[in-house]
Structures are given as structure tokens and as C-alpha cells.
Amino acid sequence: MLKKEYTNGEITILWRPEKCIHSGICVKTLPKVYNPKERPWIKPKNATTKELIKQVAKCPSGALRIKQDKKSMTKIGREDNGKKGRFIIYENDKFAGEMTYTWAGKSKFIINHTGVEEQFSGKGFGKKLVMKSVEFARNNDLKILPLCPFAKKSI
Ligand code: SF4
Numbered sequence: 402m403l404k405k406e407y408t409n410g411e412i413t414i415l416w417r418p419e420k421c422i423h424s425g426i427c428v429k430t431l432p433k434v435y436n437p438k439e440r441p442w443i444k445p446k447n448a449t450t451k452e453l454i455k456q457v458a459k460c461p462s463g464a465l466r467i468k469q470d471k472k473s474m475t476k477i478g479r480e481d482n483g484k485k486g487r488f489i490i491y492e493n494d495k496f497a498g499e500m501t502y503t504w505a506g507k508s509k510f511i512i513n514h515t516g517v518e519e520q521f522s523g524k525g526f527g528k529k530l531v532m533k534s535v536e537f538a539r540n541n542d543l544k545i546l547p548l549c550p551f552a553k554k555s556i
Contacts, residue, residue, distance in 0.1 A: 402417060402421065403417065403418055403419060403447065404416070404417050405417075405418070405443075406468075406529060407441060407443040407444070407445050408445060408470055408547075409445035409446045409448070409450065409453065410446070410470065410471055410473070411450045411455075411469075411471055412445070412450050412453060412454070412467050412468065412470055413445075413467070413468040413469075414443055414453060414457060414466070414467060414468075415465070415466040415467070415468055416443060416464055416465055416466075417463075417464050418464070418546055420428075420462050420463055421462055421464035422462045422464070424460075424461050425460055425487065425511045426460060426461065427456060427459075427460060427465065428543070430459060430528055431448055431452065431453075432449045433447040433448060434447050434452075434453065434456070439451055446455040446507050449507070450527060453467070454467055459524060472475065473492050473493055473536070474492070474493055474494075475490060475492050475497070475529070476490070476491050476492065477489065477490050477491075477530065477533045479533075479537070482502055482519055483504070484503065485501065485502060485503045485504065486501075486504075486510075487499045487500060487501045487502065488500045488502075488530050488533050488534055490526050490529060490530055492521060492524075492526075496526035497517060497518055497524075497526055498515070498516055498517035498518055498521060498526045498527065498530060499515075499516060499530070500512060500514070500515040500516075500527075500530035500531065500533075500534060500549070500552065501513045501514045501515075505546060505556070508542070508544060509543060509544040509545070509546060510532070510538075510544075510545060510546070511545075511546045511547075511548055512531075512534060512545060512547045512548060512549045512552040513548055513549055514549050515530055515531065515549050515551045515552050517526050527551055527555070528555055531551070531552050531555040532555075534552070535556065
């Protein structure tokens with residue numbers, strides 16, 4: 402049985418063309434995701450996971466199904482050479498972004514820049530990096546000077 406898959410990174414929509422009775426319900430209820438005139442005709446990234454699940458439940462033929470994607474694992478590491486360093490965030494061991502800093506004496510560091518790779522944007526990784534630096538500062542009795550506008554706003 403032919404089965405096509407479309408993911409938003411959290412869940413995958415499975416579509417079985419031969420089961421589809423072309424009711425058009427999916428197109429009517431979530432037009433930003435389902436558009437038969439475009440390719441791919443299902444774009445799950447245009448809706449939240451909650452919206453997608455709610456819509457798939459309305460498919461009268463069972464042509465649409467939901468499959469949970471593998472949970473993504475994030476971790477944050479730190480590199481430091483005594484003068485400067487960076488906090489690095491990885492998703493499933495893939496580099497996703499970094500927050501660079503420079504030491505200003507022994508008890509203060511300056512956050513210079515926070516950047517997240519485009520494919521990982523919208524996941525709150527920038528904020529996670531900033532929170533990690535705050536945790537690091539607290540645990541080591543350090544002060545932060547945020548030059549990076551994003552970090553300044555977040556802190
Ligand atoms: S709601 Fe289900 S049956 Fe109707 S067009 Fe969409 S996929 Fe096909």
C-alpha cells in the first residue's frame with residue numbers, strides 16, 4: 402500500500418492515496434497545510450502539532466494518520482581557552498548554534514554573540530544558550546556583561 406510521509410519535526414503525517422475519498426475536509430480545515438495544487442501538497446510545518454493532530458482526526462476515510470517522530474535530544478557544551486569561549490548547543494549531536502563570550506577579568510565575562518543555525522530556528526535554542534550561561538555564572542559566582550542584544554533582552 403502506497404504511503405507518503407510529511408513531517409514537521411515532531412510528528413509525521415502519513416497519507417495513503419488509495420484510501421483518500423477526496424472529501425476535501427483537510428483542505429477546508431487547514432488550508433495552510435493541505436494544498437493539492439502545490440508540491441508537496443501537505444506542509445506540516447505550517448501548523449502546530451496540536452492543530453495537525455486535531456485535523457487528522459477529522460479525516461473520514463482514515464487516509465491520514467499520525468506517527469510520532471523520534472524525540473530529539475539536545476545538549477549544551479562549553480569550550481574555553483582562558484581568554485574566550487562559547488556555549489554550543491547540539492540537537493541529536495548536530496551543531497545547532499552557539500553563544501560566544503570573552504573574559505573580562507576573572508569574575509566577569511562578556512557575551513558577544515548568540516546565533517542559531519537557520520534549520521533550528523524557532524526552537525528556543527538561543528534562549529537555552531543564554532539560560533545556560535546564567536546558570537554557569539551563578540554556579541561560579543560570575544558577572545555577565547551582555548553585549549549581544551538578544552542575550553541582553555533575555556537576561
Ligand atoms: S480529509 Fe482525508 S479523505 Fe478527505 S481529502 Fe483529506 S485525506 Fe482525503
